[in-house]
Amino acid sequence: xxxxxxxxxxxxxxxxxxxxxxxxxxxxxxxxxxxxxxxxxxxxxxxxxxxxxxxxxxxxxxxxxxxxxxxxxxxxxxxxxxxxxxxxxxxxxxxxxxxxxxxxxxxxxxxxxxxxxxxxxxxxxxxxxxxxxxxxxxxxxxxxxxxxxxxxxxxxxxxx
Amino acid sequence: xxxxxxxxxxxxxxxxxxxxxxxxxxxxxxxxxxxxxxxxxxxxxxxxxxxxxxxxxxxxxxxxxxxxxxxxxxxxxxxxxxxxxxxxxxxxxxxxxxxxxxxxxxxxxxxxxxxxxxxxxxxxxxxxxxxxxxxxxxxxxxxxxxxxxxxxxxxxxxxx
DNA sequence: TATTGTTATACTCTATAACTATA
DNA sequence: TATAGTTATAGAGTATAACAATA
Numbered sequence: 001x002x003x004x005x006x007x008x009x010x011x012x013x014x015x016x017x018x019x020x021x022x023x024x025x026x027x028x029x030x031x032x033x034x035x036x037x038x039x040x041x042x043x044x045x046x047x048x049x050x051x052x053x054x055x056x057x058x059x060x061x062x063x064x065x066x067x068x069x070x071x072x073x074x075x076x077x078x079x080x081x082x083x084x085x086x087x088x089x090x091x092x093x094x095x096x097x098x099x100x101x102x103x104x105x106x107x108x109x110x111x112x113x114x115x116x117x118x119x120x121x122x123x124x125x126x127x128x129x130x131x132x133x134x135x136x137x138x139x140x141x142x143x144x145x146x147x148x149x150x151x152x153x154x155x156x157x158x159x160x
Numbered sequence: 161x162x163x164x165x166x167x168x169x170x171x172x173x174x175x176x177x178x179x180x181x182x183x184x185x186x187x188x189x190x191x192x193x194x195x196x197x198x199x200x201x202x203x204x205x206x207x208x209x210x211x212x213x214x215x216x217x218x219x220x221x222x223x224x225x226x227x228x229x230x231x232x233x234x235x236x237x238x239x240x241x242x243x244x245x246x247x248x249x250x251x252x253x254x255x256x257x258x259x260x261x262x263x264x265x266x267x268x269x270x271x272x273x274x275x276x277x278x279x280x281x282x283x284x285x286x287x288x289x290x291x292x293x294x295x296x297x298x299x300x301x302x303x304x305x306x307x308x309x310x311x312x313x314x315x316x317x318x319x320x
Numbered sequence: 321t322a323t324t325g326t327t328a329t330a331c332t333c334t335a336t337a338a339c340t341a342t343a
Numbered sequence: 344t345a346t347a348g349t350t351a352t353a354g355a356g357t358a359t360a361a362c363a364a365t366a
Contacts, residue, residue, distance in 0.1 A: 010273030012289055013183050013280050015296040018305050020180010021312045023173050055325065065358065070326060092324040092365045113170030120173050123302035124295060129172055132295045135288060136175040142283035145178050152181045216347060225335065230349060252342045252347040 023120050024152075030112050034105070035079075042150055043072055044106055047082060047096045049148075054093040062153040081105050183280050184312075190272050194265070195239075202310055203232055204266055207242060207256050209308075214253040222313040241265050 028038055046061050047053065055073065059066045073096070076082040081102035084094040098106070121129050145151060188198055206221050207213065215233065219226045233256070236242040241262035244254040258266070281289055305311060 010277040012293045013187065013273065013277035015293060015300060016180045016183040018310055019296050019299050020176045020183065021310065022303050022305060023176040023180065025311060027173065066325065113173065117170040117173035121299060123298040128295060131291065133172045133175060135284060135292045136179050138283040139179050139281060140175060143182050145182060150178055150181065151185060226348065
């Protein structure tokens with residue numbers, strides 16, 4: 001039974017964490033058959049929006065250590081989704097590009113993401129989803145969360 | 161700039177994951193000075209609501225492997241927040257209880273949680289927080305998320 | 321001397337399965 | 344023989360720091 005009056009608890013913050021985790025977990029399940037993980041998707045997305053960027057740039061955008069990026073990029077490159085091209089100005093750095101297959105993968109991911117959202121938000125109609133989006137966006141802006149960048153890239157580990 | 165018409169993307173599902181992660185991360189930071197982690201808090205909370213339960217029971221409630229529980233319980237017991245008492249009926253099993261210090265810790269955690277929620281939801285007024293809570297609760301119910309049980313107990317690992 | 325990307329190392333946390341003591 | 348809790352082991356993933364090539 002919920003308290004209707006009195007000192008407010010932290011139900012909302014906990015609900016946010018619960019539902020947010022559920023969203024991440026279901027999404028991870030949905031892309032697993034593509035042999036992709038959420039960080040893979042985040043990397044592909046950022047590269048697609050800023051092609052030619054260096055691994056350094058990518059690390060800054062995602063707040064990831066460059067050394068942690070290497071393994072992800074190796075795998076994406078081996079699978080032909082992403083390319084490391086020599087940088088014209090600096091032979092130390094690599095310019096990152098999506099391959100055609102990488103762009104195709106992003107389209108598939110987009111479709112999967114929409115299905116995922118429909119499943120997750122099945123309890124709400126369109127108007128309610130719009131309401132929810134607006135409220136969450138206000139929090140995200142206030143919390144200085146960069147659009148399209150998941151804060152989990154930084155440190156990892158949620159409950160423990 | 162947001163698309164006002166056309167095929168919907170998955171912005172809402174991503175926003176939920178972003179804000180949910182932010183909630184979890186900020187909460188973890190807030191309780192870190194108490195030398196507690198979110199799973200510690202989850203355990204204390206469940207025990208407080210069902211004192212006398214066994215480690216087996218606790219594992220089922222949290223969807224955690226019993227072997228994973230051991231280290232958490234060891235630490236909480238050593239710090240005097242939780243007690244393993246002999247079970248009257250079965251000498252194999254332990255009945256879990258909070259100590260007075262454990263109950264005190266939960267009060268502190270409750271205060272911290274409210275501060276946390278106020279910080280996280282600073283962009284919204286009371287009415288808006290109520291709206292948001294209702295919408296999220298509808299999703300949580302539809303997704304069969306148990307009240308007060310974080311789905312992250314199960315498997316862990318969000319971005320990867 | 322500083323910087324880009326890579327590799328090496330140590331550490332944390334987990335699931336699985338073996339183990340003990342009771343039942 | 345089965346069950347409660349514990350311990351052992353191996354694996355996944357990370358941050359940190361050392362490293363080679365280039366600037």
